[in-house]
Amino acid sequence: LATCEMCGMVGVRDAFYSKTKRFCSVSCSRSYSSNSKKASILARLQGKPPTKKAKVLQKQPLVAKLAAYAQYQATLQNQAKTKAAVPVEGFSWGNYINSNSFTAAPVTCFKHAPMGTCWGDISEGVRVEVPNTDCSLPTKVFWIAGIVKLAGYNALLRYEGFENDSSLDFWCNICGSDIHPVGWCATSGKPLVPPRSIRRQMTEGKQSIFLRNFFFPCYFKVSEGMQYPFKTSMRVEVVDKTHLCRTRVAVVESVIGGRLRLVYEESEDKSDDFWCHMYSPLIHHIGWSRSIGHRFKRSDITKKQDGHFDAPPHLFMKVKEVDAAGEWFKEGMKLEAIDPLNLSAICVATIRKVLADGYLMIGIDGSEAADGSDWF
Structure with a gap:
Protein backbone atom coordinates (compact mmCIF):
# COMPACT_ATOMS: atom_id res chain seq x y z
CA LEU A 1 0.00 0.00 0.00
CA ALA A 2 1.00 3.65 -0.51
CA THR A 3 -0.19 7.02 0.81
CA CYS A 4 -0.54 10.04 -1.48
CA GLU A 5 1.73 12.82 -0.21
CA MET A 6 -0.73 15.47 -1.41
CA CYS A 7 -4.25 14.36 -0.39
CA GLY A 8 -3.50 11.50 2.00
CA MET A 9 -5.41 8.91 -0.07
CA VAL A 10 -4.37 5.34 0.74
CA GLY A 11 -4.32 2.85 -2.13
CA VAL A 12 -2.47 0.10 -3.99
CA ARG A 13 1.08 1.30 -4.73
CA ASP A 14 1.12 -0.04 -8.29
CA ALA A 15 -1.93 2.11 -9.15
CA PHE A 16 -0.26 5.33 -8.03
CA TYR A 17 1.15 7.93 -10.45
CA SER A 18 4.82 8.56 -11.39
CA LYS A 19 7.85 6.35 -11.04
CA THR A 20 8.22 7.12 -7.36
CA LYS A 21 4.52 6.26 -6.68
CA ARG A 22 4.22 9.28 -4.35
CA PHE A 23 0.86 10.55 -5.71
CA CYS A 24 -2.51 8.94 -6.40
CA SER A 25 -3.21 11.05 -9.51
CA VAL A 26 -1.78 13.59 -11.96
CA SER A 27 -3.69 16.43 -10.29
CA CYS A 28 -2.14 15.65 -6.89
CA SER A 29 1.31 15.57 -8.46
CA ARG A 30 0.80 18.97 -10.09
CA SER A 31 -0.75 20.48 -6.96
CA TYR A 32 2.20 19.22 -4.88
CA SER A 33 4.67 20.67 -7.35
CA SER A 34 2.86 24.03 -7.40
CA ASN A 35 2.68 24.24 -3.62
CA SER A 36 6.37 23.30 -3.35
CA LYS A 37 7.32 26.21 -5.60
CA LYS A 38 5.19 28.60 -3.56
CA ALA A 39 6.74 27.34 -0.32
CA SER A 40 10.25 27.72 -1.75
CA ILE A 41 9.63 31.31 -2.93
CA LEU A 42 8.12 32.20 0.45
CA ALA A 43 11.16 30.78 2.23
CA ARG A 44 13.55 32.88 0.13
CA LEU A 45 11.52 36.05 0.78
CA GLN A 46 11.70 35.35 4.50
CA GLY A 47 15.49 34.85 4.34
CA LYS A 48 15.35 31.18 5.23
CA PRO A 49 17.86 28.77 3.72
CA PRO A 50 16.39 26.73 0.88
CA THR A 51 15.58 23.14 1.66
CA LYS A 52 15.89 20.15 -0.52
CA LYS A 53 12.25 19.34 -0.11
CA ALA A 54 9.84 22.18 0.70
CA LYS A 55 7.02 21.43 3.08
CA VAL A 56 3.56 21.01 1.56
CA LEU A 57 0.22 21.61 3.32
CA GLN A 58 -1.15 18.11 3.62
CA LYS A 59 -4.84 17.54 3.03
CA GLN A 60 -6.93 15.41 5.36
CA PRO A 61 -7.53 11.76 4.46
CA LEU A 62 -10.81 11.04 2.62
CA VAL A 63 -12.33 9.25 5.61
CA ALA A 64 -11.73 12.33 7.76
CA LYS A 65 -13.32 14.56 5.11
CA LEU A 66 -16.42 12.40 4.95
CA ALA A 67 -16.71 12.34 8.74
CA ALA A 68 -16.42 16.12 8.94
CA TYR A 69 -19.04 16.57 6.20
CA ALA A 70 -21.46 14.19 7.94
CA GLN A 71 -21.02 16.08 11.19
CA TYR A 72 -21.65 19.39 9.38
CA GLN A 73 -24.90 18.06 7.86
CA ALA A 74 -26.06 16.79 11.27
CA THR A 75 -25.38 20.21 12.78
CA LEU A 76 -27.45 21.90 10.09
CA GLN A 77 -30.37 19.51 10.68
CA ASN A 78 -30.28 20.13 14.43
CA GLN A 79 -30.25 23.87 13.87
CA ALA A 80 -33.25 23.58 11.55
CA LYS A 81 -35.19 21.62 14.17
CA THR A 82 -34.41 23.98 17.04
CA LYS A 83 -34.83 27.18 15.06
CA ALA A 84 -38.13 28.88 15.84
CA ALA A 85 -40.53 29.17 12.90
CA VAL A 86 -40.87 32.71 11.62
CA PRO A 87 -44.54 33.49 10.96
CA VAL A 88 -45.32 34.80 7.49
CA GLU A 89 -47.92 37.53 7.53
CA GLY A 90 -50.34 37.59 4.62
CA PHE A 91 -51.77 40.67 2.96
CA SER A 92 -54.28 42.52 5.16
CA TRP A 93 -56.98 44.39 3.27
CA GLY A 94 -58.12 46.13 6.43
CA ASN A 95 -54.73 47.60 7.29
CA TYR A 96 -54.14 48.53 3.65
CA ILE A 97 -57.47 50.38 3.39
CA ASN A 98 -57.02 52.11 6.74
CA SER A 99 -53.42 53.24 6.32
CA MET A 226 -71.94 30.92 2.58
CA GLN A 227 -73.40 27.54 1.59
CA TYR A 228 -72.40 26.36 -1.88
CA PRO A 229 -73.91 23.59 -4.01
CA PHE A 230 -70.53 22.33 -5.21
CA LYS A 231 -68.72 19.98 -2.83
CA THR A 232 -65.19 18.64 -2.72
CA SER A 233 -64.52 15.43 -4.70
CA MET A 234 -67.13 16.29 -7.35
CA ARG A 235 -66.06 15.53 -10.95
CA VAL A 236 -66.67 18.07 -13.70
CA GLU A 237 -65.60 18.80 -17.26
CA VAL A 238 -63.48 21.94 -17.56
CA VAL A 239 -61.54 23.62 -20.35
CA ASP A 240 -58.00 22.29 -20.81
CA LYS A 241 -55.78 25.28 -19.99
CA THR A 242 -53.01 23.94 -22.26
CA HIS A 243 -55.38 23.34 -25.22
CA LEU A 244 -58.34 25.71 -25.19
CA CYS A 245 -60.04 23.74 -27.96
CA ARG A 246 -60.93 20.82 -25.66
CA THR A 247 -62.18 19.91 -22.22
CA ARG A 248 -61.01 17.33 -19.70
CA VAL A 249 -62.13 15.87 -16.39
CA ALA A 250 -61.21 17.67 -13.16
CA VAL A 251 -62.07 17.15 -9.50
CA VAL A 252 -63.20 19.86 -7.08
CA GLU A 253 -60.40 20.14 -4.52
CA SER A 254 -61.76 23.08 -2.50
CA VAL A 255 -64.55 25.68 -2.53
CA ILE A 256 -63.81 29.21 -1.32
CA GLY A 257 -66.33 32.01 -1.68
CA GLY A 258 -68.11 30.34 -4.58
CA ARG A 259 -64.83 29.75 -6.39
CA LEU A 260 -63.65 26.25 -7.18
CA ARG A 261 -60.12 24.93 -7.18
CA LEU A 262 -60.22 22.19 -9.79
CA VAL A 263 -57.42 19.63 -10.09
CA TYR A 264 -57.15 17.75 -13.37
CA GLU A 265 -57.87 14.11 -12.73
CA GLU A 266 -54.52 12.83 -14.05
CA SER A 267 -52.53 15.09 -11.71
CA GLU A 268 -51.02 12.80 -9.08
CA ASP A 269 -49.45 15.56 -6.96
CA LYS A 270 -52.49 17.86 -7.42
CA SER A 271 -50.31 20.67 -8.76
CA ASP A 272 -52.05 20.83 -12.15
CA ASP A 273 -55.00 22.92 -11.04
CA PHE A 274 -57.46 25.49 -12.36
CA TRP A 275 -59.48 28.17 -10.49
CA CYS A 276 -62.88 29.40 -11.67
CA HIS A 277 -66.22 30.60 -10.33
CA MET A 278 -68.90 27.96 -9.79
CA TYR A 279 -71.09 29.72 -12.39
CA SER A 280 -68.28 30.01 -14.93
CA PRO A 281 -69.12 28.95 -18.52
CA LEU A 282 -65.82 27.05 -18.55
CA ILE A 283 -67.12 24.16 -16.42
CA HIS A 284 -69.80 21.62 -17.29
CA HIS A 285 -71.26 18.34 -16.09
CA ILE A 286 -69.70 15.02 -17.08
CA GLY A 287 -70.85 14.09 -20.60
CA TRP A 288 -71.43 17.68 -21.76
CA SER A 289 -68.68 17.62 -24.42
CA ARG A 290 -70.08 14.50 -26.06
CA SER A 291 -73.61 15.88 -26.06
CA ILE A 292 -72.72 18.99 -28.09
CA GLY A 293 -69.86 17.60 -30.18
CA HIS A 294 -67.00 19.36 -28.39
CA ARG A 295 -63.45 18.02 -28.31
CA PHE A 296 -62.64 16.07 -25.16
CA LYS A 297 -59.42 14.65 -23.76
CA ARG A 298 -60.03 11.20 -22.38
CA SER A 299 -58.60 10.59 -18.94
CA ASP A 300 -55.79 8.09 -18.48
CA ILE A 301 -57.58 6.95 -15.34
CA THR A 302 -59.96 4.18 -16.39
CA LYS A 303 -61.68 3.76 -13.03
CA LYS A 304 -63.27 6.49 -10.95
CA GLN A 305 -61.28 7.04 -7.76
CA ASP A 306 -62.84 6.25 -4.39
CA GLY A 307 -64.86 9.13 -2.99
CA HIS A 308 -65.13 10.97 -6.32
CA PHE A 309 -68.59 11.44 -7.83
CA ASP A 310 -70.05 13.29 -10.80
CA ALA A 311 -71.52 16.74 -10.13
CA PRO A 312 -75.28 16.81 -10.91
CA PRO A 313 -76.13 18.69 -14.15
CA HIS A 314 -78.57 21.07 -12.39
CA LEU A 315 -75.70 22.74 -10.47
CA PHE A 316 -74.27 24.35 -13.59
CA MET A 317 -75.21 27.69 -15.11
CA LYS A 318 -78.03 27.18 -17.58
CA VAL A 319 -77.44 28.50 -21.08
CA LYS A 320 -80.17 30.53 -22.74
CA GLU A 321 -82.00 28.59 -25.40
CA VAL A 322 -81.27 29.71 -28.96
CA ASP A 323 -83.38 29.42 -32.07
CA ALA A 324 -81.14 28.20 -34.87
CA ALA A 325 -84.02 27.51 -37.26
CA GLY A 326 -83.63 30.70 -39.32
CA GLU A 327 -80.51 32.70 -40.08
CA TRP A 328 -77.70 31.25 -37.96
CA PHE A 329 -73.94 31.01 -37.69
CA LYS A 330 -72.09 28.92 -40.25
CA GLU A 331 -68.52 27.71 -40.55
CA GLY A 332 -66.24 30.24 -42.26
CA MET A 333 -68.22 33.31 -41.17
CA LYS A 334 -66.14 36.29 -39.97
CA LEU A 335 -66.66 38.23 -36.76
CA GLU A 336 -64.82 40.14 -34.03
CA ALA A 337 -63.76 38.32 -30.87
CA ILE A 338 -61.67 38.96 -27.75
CA ASP A 339 -58.43 37.01 -27.92
CA PRO A 340 -58.50 34.67 -24.86
CA LEU A 341 -54.69 34.79 -24.70
CA ASN A 342 -54.63 38.59 -24.83
CA LEU A 343 -57.81 39.95 -23.26
CA SER A 344 -56.94 43.55 -24.18
CA ALA A 345 -57.18 42.77 -27.91
CA ILE A 346 -60.31 42.49 -30.07
CA CYS A 347 -59.36 40.59 -33.21
CA VAL A 348 -60.77 39.45 -36.53
CA ALA A 349 -61.87 35.84 -36.08
CA THR A 350 -63.46 32.98 -38.00
CA ILE A 351 -66.13 30.50 -36.98
CA ARG A 352 -64.44 27.13 -37.29
CA LYS A 353 -67.16 24.82 -35.99
CA VAL A 354 -70.82 25.11 -35.05
CA LEU A 355 -71.73 22.97 -32.05
CA ALA A 356 -75.09 22.12 -30.51
CA ASP A 357 -77.01 24.35 -28.05
CA GLY A 358 -75.67 27.54 -29.61
CA TYR A 359 -71.97 26.91 -28.93
CA LEU A 360 -69.32 27.91 -31.48
CA MET A 361 -65.63 27.15 -31.95
CA ILE A 362 -63.72 30.26 -33.00
CA GLY A 363 -60.16 30.83 -34.25
CA ILE A 364 -58.26 34.13 -34.25
CA ASP A 365 -57.19 35.03 -37.79
CA GLY A 366 -53.45 35.15 -38.40
CA SER A 367 -52.44 33.21 -35.30
CA GLU A 368 -54.27 29.88 -35.58
CA ALA A 369 -52.46 26.61 -35.05
CA ALA A 370 -52.60 24.19 -37.98
CA ASP A 371 -54.33 21.52 -35.89
CA GLY A 372 -56.88 23.95 -34.41
CA SER A 373 -55.57 23.44 -30.88
CA ASP A 374 -56.05 27.14 -30.09
CA TRP A 375 -59.72 27.35 -31.08
CA PHE A 376 -61.99 28.40 -28.28
Whole structure:
Protein backbone atom coordinates (compact mmCIF):
# COMPACT_ATOMS: atom_id res chain seq x y z
CA LEU A 1 0.00 0.00 0.00
CA ALA A 2 1.00 3.65 -0.51
CA THR A 3 -0.19 7.02 0.81
CA CYS A 4 -0.54 10.04 -1.48
CA GLU A 5 1.73 12.82 -0.21
CA MET A 6 -0.73 15.47 -1.41
CA CYS A 7 -4.25 14.36 -0.39
CA GLY A 8 -3.50 11.50 2.00
CA MET A 9 -5.41 8.91 -0.07
CA VAL A 10 -4.37 5.34 0.74
CA GLY A 11 -4.32 2.85 -2.13
CA VAL A 12 -2.47 0.10 -3.99
CA ARG A 13 1.08 1.30 -4.73
CA ASP A 14 1.12 -0.04 -8.29
CA ALA A 15 -1.93 2.11 -9.15
CA PHE A 16 -0.26 5.33 -8.03
CA TYR A 17 1.15 7.93 -10.45
CA SER A 18 4.82 8.56 -11.39
CA LYS A 19 7.85 6.35 -11.04
CA THR A 20 8.22 7.12 -7.36
CA LYS A 21 4.52 6.26 -6.68
CA ARG A 22 4.22 9.28 -4.35
CA PHE A 23 0.86 10.55 -5.71
CA CYS A 24 -2.51 8.94 -6.40
CA SER A 25 -3.21 11.05 -9.51
CA VAL A 26 -1.78 13.59 -11.96
CA SER A 27 -3.69 16.43 -10.29
CA CYS A 28 -2.14 15.65 -6.89
CA SER A 29 1.31 15.57 -8.46
CA ARG A 30 0.80 18.97 -10.09
CA SER A 31 -0.75 20.48 -6.96
CA TYR A 32 2.20 19.22 -4.88
CA SER A 33 4.67 20.67 -7.35
CA SER A 34 2.86 24.03 -7.40
CA ASN A 35 2.68 24.24 -3.62
CA SER A 36 6.37 23.30 -3.35
CA LYS A 37 7.32 26.21 -5.60
CA LYS A 38 5.19 28.60 -3.56
CA ALA A 39 6.74 27.34 -0.32
CA SER A 40 10.25 27.72 -1.75
CA ILE A 41 9.63 31.31 -2.93
CA LEU A 42 8.12 32.20 0.45
CA ALA A 43 11.16 30.78 2.23
CA ARG A 44 13.55 32.88 0.13
CA LEU A 45 11.52 36.05 0.78
CA GLN A 46 11.70 35.35 4.50
CA GLY A 47 15.49 34.85 4.34
CA LYS A 48 15.35 31.18 5.23
CA PRO A 49 17.86 28.77 3.72
CA PRO A 50 16.39 26.73 0.88
CA THR A 51 15.58 23.14 1.66
CA LYS A 52 15.89 20.15 -0.52
CA LYS A 53 12.25 19.34 -0.11
CA ALA A 54 9.84 22.18 0.70
CA LYS A 55 7.02 21.43 3.08
CA VAL A 56 3.56 21.01 1.56
CA LEU A 57 0.22 21.61 3.32
CA GLN A 58 -1.15 18.11 3.62
CA LYS A 59 -4.84 17.54 3.03
CA GLN A 60 -6.93 15.41 5.36
CA PRO A 61 -7.53 11.76 4.46
CA LEU A 62 -10.81 11.04 2.62
CA VAL A 63 -12.33 9.25 5.61
CA ALA A 64 -11.73 12.33 7.76
CA LYS A 65 -13.32 14.56 5.11
CA LEU A 66 -16.42 12.40 4.95
CA ALA A 67 -16.71 12.34 8.74
CA ALA A 68 -16.42 16.12 8.94
CA TYR A 69 -19.04 16.57 6.20
CA ALA A 70 -21.46 14.19 7.94
CA GLN A 71 -21.02 16.08 11.19
CA TYR A 72 -21.65 19.39 9.38
CA GLN A 73 -24.90 18.06 7.86
CA ALA A 74 -26.06 16.79 11.27
CA THR A 75 -25.38 20.21 12.78
CA LEU A 76 -27.45 21.90 10.09
CA GLN A 77 -30.37 19.51 10.68
CA ASN A 78 -30.28 20.13 14.43
CA GLN A 79 -30.25 23.87 13.87
CA ALA A 80 -33.25 23.58 11.55
CA LYS A 81 -35.19 21.62 14.17
CA THR A 82 -34.41 23.98 17.04
CA LYS A 83 -34.83 27.18 15.06
CA ALA A 84 -38.13 28.88 15.84
CA ALA A 85 -40.53 29.17 12.90
CA VAL A 86 -40.87 32.71 11.62
CA PRO A 87 -44.54 33.49 10.96
CA VAL A 88 -45.32 34.80 7.49
CA GLU A 89 -47.92 37.53 7.53
CA GLY A 90 -50.34 37.59 4.62
CA PHE A 91 -51.77 40.67 2.96
CA SER A 92 -54.28 42.52 5.16
CA TRP A 93 -56.98 44.39 3.27
CA GLY A 94 -58.12 46.13 6.43
CA ASN A 95 -54.73 47.60 7.29
CA TYR A 96 -54.14 48.53 3.65
CA ILE A 97 -57.47 50.38 3.39
CA ASN A 98 -57.02 52.11 6.74
CA SER A 99 -53.42 53.24 6.32
CA ASN A 100 -54.06 54.73 2.87
CA SER A 101 -57.61 56.06 3.47
CA PHE A 102 -58.88 54.09 0.48
CA THR A 103 -62.52 53.17 -0.18
CA ALA A 104 -63.34 49.54 -0.94
CA ALA A 105 -65.99 48.65 -3.51
CA PRO A 106 -69.03 47.36 -1.56
CA VAL A 107 -70.15 43.76 -1.82
CA THR A 108 -73.49 44.92 -3.29
CA CYS A 109 -71.64 45.82 -6.51
CA PHE A 110 -70.94 42.13 -7.12
CA LYS A 111 -74.28 40.39 -7.59
CA HIS A 112 -72.62 37.05 -8.39
CA ALA A 113 -70.63 37.05 -5.15
CA PRO A 114 -71.86 35.47 -1.88
CA MET A 115 -74.21 37.86 -0.03
CA GLY A 116 -74.17 40.22 -3.03
CA THR A 117 -77.96 40.63 -3.07
CA CYS A 118 -78.53 41.13 0.68
CA TRP A 119 -75.37 42.84 1.88
CA GLY A 120 -77.29 46.11 2.28
CA ASP A 121 -78.57 44.86 5.67
CA ILE A 122 -75.03 45.02 7.05
CA SER A 123 -73.87 48.52 7.94
CA GLU A 124 -71.83 50.50 10.43
CA GLY A 125 -73.26 50.34 13.95
CA VAL A 126 -74.48 46.75 13.74
CA ARG A 127 -73.50 44.72 16.84
CA VAL A 128 -72.19 41.18 16.87
CA GLU A 129 -70.69 38.74 19.36
CA VAL A 130 -67.03 37.93 18.77
CA PRO A 131 -64.16 36.28 20.72
CA ASN A 132 -62.75 38.50 23.48
CA THR A 133 -58.98 38.75 23.03
CA ASP A 134 -58.53 41.16 25.96
CA CYS A 135 -58.99 38.45 28.57
CA SER A 136 -56.70 36.24 30.65
CA LEU A 137 -59.17 33.36 31.10
CA PRO A 138 -57.98 29.94 29.87
CA THR A 139 -61.24 29.27 27.99
CA LYS A 140 -62.56 31.02 24.90
CA VAL A 141 -64.95 33.81 25.84
CA PHE A 142 -66.94 36.33 23.82
CA TRP A 143 -68.00 39.95 23.96
CA ILE A 144 -70.10 42.36 21.94
CA ALA A 145 -68.48 44.51 19.25
CA GLY A 146 -69.84 47.09 16.85
CA ILE A 147 -68.96 47.61 13.18
CA VAL A 148 -66.93 50.81 12.82
CA LYS A 149 -66.03 50.49 9.14
CA LEU A 150 -66.73 48.12 6.26
CA ALA A 151 -64.35 47.16 3.45
CA GLY A 152 -65.87 44.41 1.33
CA TYR A 153 -66.40 41.36 3.56
CA ASN A 154 -63.99 42.80 6.13
CA ALA A 155 -65.24 44.84 9.07
CA LEU A 156 -63.35 46.98 11.55
CA LEU A 157 -64.83 46.07 14.94
CA ARG A 158 -64.67 47.85 18.31
CA TYR A 159 -65.58 46.19 21.58
CA GLU A 160 -68.71 47.58 23.24
CA GLY A 161 -67.82 49.96 26.05
CA PHE A 162 -64.70 51.40 24.42
CA GLU A 163 -66.61 54.42 23.08
CA ASN A 164 -63.97 56.51 21.22
CA ASP A 165 -61.02 54.34 22.25
CA SER A 166 -59.66 52.54 19.16
CA SER A 167 -56.71 50.84 20.89
CA LEU A 168 -58.22 47.34 20.58
CA ASP A 169 -60.01 47.76 17.22
CA PHE A 170 -59.49 44.81 14.91
CA TRP A 171 -60.36 43.69 11.40
CA CYS A 172 -62.13 40.42 10.67
CA ASN A 173 -64.21 38.71 8.01
CA ILE A 174 -67.84 39.40 8.90
CA CYS A 175 -68.80 36.05 7.33
CA GLY A 176 -66.32 34.13 9.49
CA SER A 177 -67.27 31.30 11.82
CA ASP A 178 -66.47 33.35 14.94
CA ILE A 179 -69.03 36.09 14.15
CA HIS A 180 -72.44 35.60 15.81
CA PRO A 181 -75.60 37.62 16.43
CA VAL A 182 -76.09 39.18 19.86
CA GLY A 183 -77.81 36.59 22.04
CA TRP A 184 -75.93 33.67 20.54
CA CYS A 185 -73.83 33.19 23.69
CA ALA A 186 -76.95 33.03 25.86
CA THR A 187 -78.59 30.38 23.68
CA SER A 188 -75.36 28.40 23.16
CA GLY A 189 -74.15 28.48 26.74
CA LYS A 190 -71.00 30.44 25.89
CA PRO A 191 -69.53 32.94 28.41
CA LEU A 192 -69.99 36.62 27.60
CA VAL A 193 -67.14 38.41 29.40
CA PRO A 194 -66.21 42.13 29.10
CA PRO A 195 -62.60 42.99 28.16
CA ARG A 196 -60.24 43.61 31.10
CA SER A 197 -59.74 47.23 30.05
CA ILE A 198 -63.37 48.16 30.81
CA ARG A 199 -64.52 45.43 33.21
CA ARG A 200 -64.47 47.72 36.24
CA GLN A 201 -66.65 50.25 34.48
CA MET A 202 -69.28 47.73 33.50
CA THR A 203 -72.38 46.94 35.52
CA GLU A 204 -74.83 44.10 35.15
CA GLY A 205 -77.52 46.60 34.18
CA LYS A 206 -75.50 47.90 31.24
CA GLN A 207 -74.67 44.41 30.05
CA SER A 208 -78.33 43.42 29.99
CA ILE A 209 -79.16 46.54 27.95
CA PHE A 210 -76.65 45.45 25.32
CA LEU A 211 -78.29 42.07 25.03
CA ARG A 212 -81.73 43.57 24.53
CA ASN A 213 -80.95 46.35 22.07
CA PHE A 214 -78.28 45.23 19.63
CA PHE A 215 -78.58 42.48 17.04
CA PHE A 216 -77.16 41.17 13.77
CA PRO A 217 -80.16 41.49 11.37
CA CYS A 218 -79.02 39.20 8.55
CA TYR A 219 -77.04 36.54 10.41
CA PHE A 220 -79.14 33.74 8.95
CA LYS A 221 -78.78 35.19 5.46
CA VAL A 222 -75.00 35.20 5.95
CA SER A 223 -75.10 31.54 6.99
CA GLU A 224 -77.21 30.63 3.98
CA GLY A 225 -75.11 32.78 1.64
CA MET A 226 -71.94 30.92 2.58
CA GLN A 227 -73.40 27.54 1.59
CA TYR A 228 -72.40 26.36 -1.88
CA PRO A 229 -73.91 23.59 -4.01
CA PHE A 230 -70.53 22.33 -5.21
CA LYS A 231 -68.72 19.98 -2.83
CA THR A 232 -65.19 18.64 -2.72
CA SER A 233 -64.52 15.43 -4.70
CA MET A 234 -67.13 16.29 -7.35
CA ARG A 235 -66.06 15.53 -10.95
CA VAL A 236 -66.67 18.07 -13.70
CA GLU A 237 -65.60 18.80 -17.26
CA VAL A 238 -63.48 21.94 -17.56
CA VAL A 239 -61.54 23.62 -20.35
CA ASP A 240 -58.00 22.29 -20.81
CA LYS A 241 -55.78 25.28 -19.99
CA THR A 242 -53.01 23.94 -22.26
CA HIS A 243 -55.38 23.34 -25.22
CA LEU A 244 -58.34 25.71 -25.19
CA CYS A 245 -60.04 23.74 -27.96
CA ARG A 246 -60.93 20.82 -25.66
CA THR A 247 -62.18 19.91 -22.22
CA ARG A 248 -61.01 17.33 -19.70
CA VAL A 249 -62.13 15.87 -16.39
CA ALA A 250 -61.21 17.67 -13.16
CA VAL A 251 -62.07 17.15 -9.50
CA VAL A 252 -63.20 19.86 -7.08
CA GLU A 253 -60.40 20.14 -4.52
CA SER A 254 -61.76 23.08 -2.50
CA VAL A 255 -64.55 25.68 -2.53
CA ILE A 256 -63.81 29.21 -1.32
CA GLY A 257 -66.33 32.01 -1.68
CA GLY A 258 -68.11 30.34 -4.58
CA ARG A 259 -64.83 29.75 -6.39
CA LEU A 260 -63.65 26.25 -7.18
CA ARG A 261 -60.12 24.93 -7.18
CA LEU A 262 -60.22 22.19 -9.79
CA VAL A 263 -57.42 19.63 -10.09
CA TYR A 264 -57.15 17.75 -13.37
CA GLU A 265 -57.87 14.11 -12.73
CA GLU A 266 -54.52 12.83 -14.05
CA SER A 267 -52.53 15.09 -11.71
CA GLU A 268 -51.02 12.80 -9.08
CA ASP A 269 -49.45 15.56 -6.96
CA LYS A 270 -52.49 17.86 -7.42
CA SER A 271 -50.31 20.67 -8.76
CA ASP A 272 -52.05 20.83 -12.15
CA ASP A 273 -55.00 22.92 -11.04
CA PHE A 274 -57.46 25.49 -12.36
CA TRP A 275 -59.48 28.17 -10.49
CA CYS A 276 -62.88 29.40 -11.67
CA HIS A 277 -66.22 30.60 -10.33
CA MET A 278 -68.90 27.96 -9.79
CA TYR A 279 -71.09 29.72 -12.39
CA SER A 280 -68.28 30.01 -14.93
CA PRO A 281 -69.12 28.95 -18.52
CA LEU A 282 -65.82 27.05 -18.55
CA ILE A 283 -67.12 24.16 -16.42
CA HIS A 284 -69.80 21.62 -17.29
CA HIS A 285 -71.26 18.34 -16.09
CA ILE A 286 -69.70 15.02 -17.08
CA GLY A 287 -70.85 14.09 -20.60
CA TRP A 288 -71.43 17.68 -21.76
CA SER A 289 -68.68 17.62 -24.42
CA ARG A 290 -70.08 14.50 -26.06
CA SER A 291 -73.61 15.88 -26.06
CA ILE A 292 -72.72 18.99 -28.09
CA GLY A 293 -69.86 17.60 -30.18
CA HIS A 294 -67.00 19.36 -28.39
CA ARG A 295 -63.45 18.02 -28.31
CA PHE A 296 -62.64 16.07 -25.16
CA LYS A 297 -59.42 14.65 -23.76
CA ARG A 298 -60.03 11.20 -22.38
CA SER A 299 -58.60 10.59 -18.94
CA ASP A 300 -55.79 8.09 -18.48
CA ILE A 301 -57.58 6.95 -15.34
CA THR A 302 -59.96 4.18 -16.39
CA LYS A 303 -61.68 3.76 -13.03
CA LYS A 304 -63.27 6.49 -10.95
CA GLN A 305 -61.28 7.04 -7.76
CA ASP A 306 -62.84 6.25 -4.39
CA GLY A 307 -64.86 9.13 -2.99
CA HIS A 308 -65.13 10.97 -6.32
CA PHE A 309 -68.59 11.44 -7.83
CA ASP A 310 -70.05 13.29 -10.80
CA ALA A 311 -71.52 16.74 -10.13
CA PRO A 312 -75.28 16.81 -10.91
CA PRO A 313 -76.13 18.69 -14.15
CA HIS A 314 -78.57 21.07 -12.39
CA LEU A 315 -75.70 22.74 -10.47
CA PHE A 316 -74.27 24.35 -13.59
CA MET A 317 -75.21 27.69 -15.11
CA LYS A 318 -78.03 27.18 -17.58
CA VAL A 319 -77.44 28.50 -21.08
CA LYS A 320 -80.17 30.53 -22.74
CA GLU A 321 -82.00 28.59 -25.40
CA VAL A 322 -81.27 29.71 -28.96
CA ASP A 323 -83.38 29.42 -32.07
CA ALA A 324 -81.14 28.20 -34.87
CA ALA A 325 -84.02 27.51 -37.26
CA GLY A 326 -83.63 30.70 -39.32
CA GLU A 327 -80.51 32.70 -40.08
CA TRP A 328 -77.70 31.25 -37.96
CA PHE A 329 -73.94 31.01 -37.69
CA LYS A 330 -72.09 28.92 -40.25
CA GLU A 331 -68.52 27.71 -40.55
CA GLY A 332 -66.24 30.24 -42.26
CA MET A 333 -68.22 33.31 -41.17
CA LYS A 334 -66.14 36.29 -39.97
CA LEU A 335 -66.66 38.23 -36.76
CA GLU A 336 -64.82 40.14 -34.03
CA ALA A 337 -63.76 38.32 -30.87
CA ILE A 338 -61.67 38.96 -27.75
CA ASP A 339 -58.43 37.01 -27.92
CA PRO A 340 -58.50 34.67 -24.86
CA LEU A 341 -54.69 34.79 -24.70
CA ASN A 342 -54.63 38.59 -24.83
CA LEU A 343 -57.81 39.95 -23.26
CA SER A 344 -56.94 43.55 -24.18
CA ALA A 345 -57.18 42.77 -27.91
CA ILE A 346 -60.31 42.49 -30.07
CA CYS A 347 -59.36 40.59 -33.21
CA VAL A 348 -60.77 39.45 -36.53
CA ALA A 349 -61.87 35.84 -36.08
CA THR A 350 -63.46 32.98 -38.00
CA ILE A 351 -66.13 30.50 -36.98
CA ARG A 352 -64.44 27.13 -37.29
CA LYS A 353 -67.16 24.82 -35.99
CA VAL A 354 -70.82 25.11 -35.05
CA LEU A 355 -71.73 22.97 -32.05
CA ALA A 356 -75.09 22.12 -30.51
CA ASP A 357 -77.01 24.35 -28.05
CA GLY A 358 -75.67 27.54 -29.61
CA TYR A 359 -71.97 26.91 -28.93
CA LEU A 360 -69.32 27.91 -31.48
CA MET A 361 -65.63 27.15 -31.95
CA ILE A 362 -63.72 30.26 -33.00
CA GLY A 363 -60.16 30.83 -34.25
CA ILE A 364 -58.26 34.13 -34.25
CA ASP A 365 -57.19 35.03 -37.79
CA GLY A 366 -53.45 35.15 -38.40
CA SER A 367 -52.44 33.21 -35.30
CA GLU A 368 -54.27 29.88 -35.58
CA ALA A 369 -52.46 26.61 -35.05
CA ALA A 370 -52.60 24.19 -37.98
CA ASP A 371 -54.33 21.52 -35.89
CA GLY A 372 -56.88 23.95 -34.41
CA SER A 373 -55.57 23.44 -30.88
CA ASP A 374 -56.05 27.14 -30.09
CA TRP A 375 -59.72 27.35 -31.08
CA PHE A 376 -61.99 28.40 -28.28
